[in-house]
Amino acid sequence: MHQVADYLDHQNFGPIIADRIWNAWWKDAGLHLSDITHHLTEMVDDRSLPTALVAHDESGYLGSAFLIDCDLEERQQYKPWVAAVWVEESKRKRGVGKSLVEAAAKTAADLGYRVSYICCHQELEAFYTAFGWSVLERDVGPHKLSVLSFEA
Incomplete structure (x- = not known):
């Protein structure tokens, strides 16, 4: 059984989170791993956003998600x-991603936001719509991303 918790309480996972995010999205975009590591320090300052959530169990880190001001220029x-x-990868299809996304949307609602947003490639839409997200737009920007929303 996994838990989702505030990154503030699990900063020991910072290096692995930075590594995963950098390799998945930013390495080929010219950012340095240190840029992502620095971004994680913003997740624990006094501002409500950005913030991060960590999924973990007795074996350690399972995954993470951010809640930020803007993810799509x-x-x-x-x-x-x-x-x-x-x-x-070895922990996928066990509800971890769903738990992270739901916890992030709940965090947004707790901060007073009625609606949360997420962007993804069209082939991932079904993952989010299966638990209440709605497609708002498709083919946005140069990467032709879908924008989805969730009303708390």
Whole structure:
């Protein structure tokens, strides 16, 4: 059984979170691993956003997700965004990703946001819509991403 907790209480997972996010999304974009490590320090400062959540069990890190101001330059009017959802490959299809995304949306609602947003490639839409997210737009920006929303 896994738990989802605030990154503030599990900063020991910082190096692995930075590694996974950098390799998945930012390595080929020219960012350095240290840029992601620095971004994680913002997750534990006094601001409510950005923030991070960590899924873990007795074996350790399972995955993580961020809640940030904006994840899609083309849609800056939307706020906040669930972003950088990552689940360790060997732990996928066990409800960890769903737990992370739901916890991030609940965190947004607790912060006073009625709606949360997420972007993904079209082939991942079904993952999110299966537990209540709605497709708002498709083919946004150069990566032709889908934008989904969740109303708390």
